[in-house]
Each structure stands twice: as C-alpha cells, then as structure tokens.
Amino acid sequence: MVGMGAVRRELRGSAIALVMVAVTTLVVYALTQSLEVRRGSVIYLLPVLLAGWHLGLIPALVAAVAGVLWSGYFFFSPYYSFYLARPNEILNLVLFMVVAGVTSHLANSMKTQTEIARKREKEMGDLYAFSRRLAGASSAADIYLAIQEHLASLVQRKVVLFGTGDGGDRDAKSDQSALSQRVHVAIAEVQAGRTLATTVDDGAGDIWLIRRVSQKNADFGVIAIDLGSVPPSDIEEVRKRVDDVLSDAAATLERLDVARALNDAKMRSETELLREALIGSVSHELRTPLASILGAATVLSKSAVIAKDERLTSLAGVVRDEADRLNNDIQNLLDATRISREQIRPRQEWIEPQDIVNSALERRRRRLSAHTLSLDVDSNLPFIYVDPVLVEQAFGQIVDNAAKYSPPGSPITVAAKRNGRDVVLSVHDEGVGLTAQENAQLGERFFRGARHAATTSGSGLGLWIAKAFVTANGGKIEAASAGADQGTTVSIHLPFATPASQPEVGPDE
C-alpha cells in the first residue's frame, strides 16, 4: 500500500533528478560547443548515480530515461537531434539505459545497506551500554531507569513506567498524569492482568504500546511506550525490539528479586532459629526448678505434720498439680519447636493398642480423678506398627482436653476399637462440645475456641501437636460433636496392616 505521502515524495525526487539531468545537459552542451567532444554519454550516469543514492530508485530511473534522451541528442548522429540514424547507435543507447538502470539500483541499495548498518551499529552500541547498565544494576530503580532511557532512545519518543514500586516511577509522576485518557484505560487493563500487552491510539495520532515489564511476573510493573505515528505494519517490528530489551531487563529484575527473597528468607530463618533456641533453653531452665517444686511438694505431703491436716495435704496437692500442668505446657512448647523444625522421626515398632491407652491414662490418674472414667477396650485388637511414645502423647493430649473442657464429675469414656482397617482410639466427654466452625478450626496451631478463651487456660498447641504426631505415624485425628454443650468425641485412627501381616512368633518349644 502506497500512501499519498509516498507518491509526493517520489514526484519530488523525480523533479530533483530531472533538474540534475538538466544541469548535466548544460555542462555537456558547453563542452560539445567548445571542445567538439563526441563521446561523453557516460556523463549522464552521474545524475543517475546521485539520484539513486539520495532520492531512491524511481528518481534514478527518471534520471536514466532523461539521460538516454539527452545522450541521443548530443552524442549520436545526427547530432543535436533526438533522431538516431544508425541501428548500432540504438543498441548503444539501450546499453546505456541498462547500465544506468543497474547503476541506479546498486546506488540505491548500497545507500539502504549503509543506512541499516549505521542504524544497527547504533542499536548495538545502545544495547551493549544497556546490558552493561543492567549487569551493574544493584537496585530495581537502576534497572527501571535504564529501561526507560534505553527504550526512549530506541523509539525516540516518550516512555513511561507504572507500578514499579521501588521509586523508579517517582520521577515519572508528571509524565503519567500527562497521558491521555485512552492510554490510561489501556494501562489499567494491563495492570489488571486482562492482557499482557496492547496497543492504543491516544487520540492525537500517536500509537502507544503498553505491556508488562515482565511477562511472567506482574510485580515488575507496566510500561507505556509512545511509538509516534507509525504505520500499523511497523508496530509488530517495534514490539519485537521492545520485547528483546525487556526480556533482558526482566531477567535482571528477577535475579535481583530472587536475591532479595533469599536474603529475606535467610533473615526469617535466623529469627526462627533464634526464637526456637530461646524456647528450648528457657524451657530447660524452667524444668529444673519445676522438678524441685514438684518433688518438694510430694515430700511435704508425706510429712507427718502435713499428712494429718487435710487442708495442708490438699495445698501440697495443688502445688504438685500446678507444677505438673506447667511441666505439660513446657513439654508442649518443646514438642512444638521439634515439629516446626521437622525433627519428628517416629521409632516405629509393633505395639498393643491398649498399652498406649493404659499408659496415657496411668500418667494422668491424678488429673482425671475428678471425672468418672469408663473404659471400653476390645480384647485381641490387632497390633499396630507405630511410635508408641508419640501416639501416647497424642492420645494423652486428647484425654487432657476432655478433662479440661467437661465439668468435674461428668463421665469420660475412653475406647479402643477395631474399625475396618483402622484401630480407633477415642475419647468421649460430655462437656462444652464443638460448634461446626470450631470443629473446622480445631487442630490449627494456636487455635483456641473463643467461648472458653477467658475461662480455660491453654496455648492452643496441644491438638496441633497431637495431629502432627499422629500424622507422622500414618494416622489421622477426627473430632465429632453435635454442637455447643453437646459433648465431644475425638478419635485417633491408626491403620494396621492386613491381619495376614500381623507379626508371628515361632512355636513355644
């Protein structure tokens, strides 16, 4: 498609070419008059060459045709006439015509090549400078500035960056506000992620290319480039060049971003380690005095003076129970740090499920003394292959919760049953129950039901720890409740292998 502008340009070039031919003709005329030169048609190649170099192919061809005509006039007999007498002279002129045509074409393409080469050289230089800036960039702001300047030099128009966070767009505030409404709409589209790149006419004849700085990462912002009044056919090419520039820049931004993320992570993990070391040492420091307190209380309660006074005995009991509770909380803290450092390595062995239940209950005999405890344990349960210590701690936690969240005197039922391929250890209480929402959040780290936060102490770690211990042994914990104040049943499901793989022992003698 050739526009009116192109036609006008070619006409103007042709006119100039004709003027050059005319000047040449004047010179030739002067020469033939004074020196009787009869062989000089080659001189008409000069305007062809000049036109081809400076004006393009069509003016060069126009110059060639005009040159042939004037050569015929001056250099071929009959002289000073456009008429040619001999056939070989016609051939001569045709040859001239061909030479002129080739010359004009060569001149024109050489000119084009030179221009392209020069442009390439500049672009390469720019790109090299740009790469060097990227390589040396130590902050995102450096990179954004480099992008902006490099692209601006590439398209020779305005480049505006958006949402680059690090102050790269601070200077650009005035540029941003100067943009037309239609450009703003397009930028909003890209920022919202509806498209990665788009072009828009700003209403004043300029085409704007708008795209994300990085195709992968929306965090690196959006760039708007004024392409000027480029023909639509050229947009694709500009777009490719912009892509090249931005892919380098985005890679550098990502490198910086990764470095920053790594740095953050390192700082976070150091903080985490410090926190855990602190919990570890504080817990250890607390345990020694606790051992003294608890031990001393048990000695006191046995002494003759105190043993005969029930009030004093119960006081000694309070000291002991509270020390015991505190010890439990400390154990939970230690377990929680072990879990978050992924230091749970189950030492699995075959175990009788009832041993886990009995062991947990025995340890809590004092704490459970206020409740009516009933046991429902199947005899001949299959053996399970778990870490008995971890499962006992998890089960004990559930028993503790039942005792804690049900009124004194109320019954607690502990059961160990076989259910399909699971052995299920469960604890049922008739206490505060669970709302659907509480049940959903149960077992989250630090979760405590809002209904009891004020009345019952706790860290919200217990069930989270229990879950981690049971999961580490391939089991799961489930809680069921008909609702608030309807009681709760919490159960640990532990898979046992098929009965065929139950352990066997050789004959007894």
Added chain:
Amino acid sequence: MNEANPVVLVVDDEVQIRRFLRAGLELDGFAVQDAETGADALRWATLKPPDLVILDLGLPDMDGAEVLERLRAWSSVPLIVLSVRSNEAEKVRLLESGADDYVVKPFGMAELLARAHAAMRRHVRVSTGEPVVKVGPLAIDLAARIVTINGARVMLTPKEYRLLQLLAQHAGNVVTHQFLLKEVWGSPHLHDTHYLRIFVRKLRQKIEVDPTQPRILLTELGVGYRLVVPEGASQVAAAN
C-alpha cells in the same frame, strides 16, 4: 544418724533437687550422702560404699552415663537414674549399661522410692537366694518354678515362664525389650519386639484379672516391661 540406716548417694548438681531428695529420703529412713560432680560421686562410692545411688545425668564435669559405666566396673550397687522425658533411646542405653531403673523429671517422691526399694529388694534377693517373689496376688517360686495367683496354680508354657521369671527377678523395676528378647529367644531376635508383644498378651490373659487393663504386668512404652510391686508392699529400708 543411725549406722543401721541404708546409705544413699545422691549425685546431682542442682542444690534444690538435692535438698528435696535429702528430705524425702531421710523421711523414708535413708542416710543421705550428696555429691555435686561425677568425680565426687566416684570418690564417695569407694570411700563409703552406698546401698543405693541416685544419679542425675546432667553433671558439670562428666556425663552421667560415664559415671554409671565407671561405677559398674566394680560395683553392683542398686542405681536409679534421673532422666528427662522423650528420650527413650537414652533410657534404654542406660538400663543396658547397668542402671536398675529410671524416673523422669519432674517426679514425685513416692515414684522414686518405689523404684529404689524394688532395686534394693532385688539386690537382697540375689544375695540371700530368697526363692519366692510376690507381686500382689501373684507369687512366683523361682526354685520350684511354680506360679500361683491367690494360691491357685497357673499353667505357663516354658517361654511364658521364662519371661515371667525374668520380670519377677526385677520385680518393680523396668526390664528392656532387648534384655528379655536376648534371654528368652537369643541374640538373633534382639529386635523382634513383636515376639514379646504376642507372649505378653498370652501371659496377661493368664495372670491379669482384666487383660485389657493390666495391673501386674505393665508396659513401659518404647523401653520395656515392669512387674508392678504394689506401693508400700516392700519397705526394705524400714525393714532393715
């Protein structure tokens, strides 16, 4: 302090722990000797051979395990270790190197005394050759190889008897899986814990009133088994 009172050597670097141990042990009729360090403990053990050692593992100068090892080189004195929770592997290791039992910090005095008396009782039994071990209603006549509950004979297979015999010899103290497996089935079966589970289940069905809630043959999770001596059943210190 009466010369007849059994001597207990308390090895712990924490002064408050030593204080309540001293009070509790003296109330129970022991004469208490304190040691703050491992070196101190070894010196006192040779200077004035105790009837019982209570050994804390965290000592300033050496590991409690090392004190135990060096003591066991020449002495079979009953020894109870004060341990921390959730380290079953360490408990087993200490029991294997000759500790008679352990209590987990924090512990009550009654628990410690029960373990201590059981360990001392075994010591006396070994030296006097006393043939019958009584654990609540259960009586095990080690000489006649007869087991009775409330006087009624209980029939056991040879391996069941061997298992019960080993537990009875350590009545009141924990016996590790490894020890039982080695003694009953031999070294190749050191890790076949499931043999024990199966035989203990059979034994419980014969000696327990309710095998699902054992009162005599208890499981120490991750460590071993213990025949329970009812509290107050054996007052060695008082009797001596």
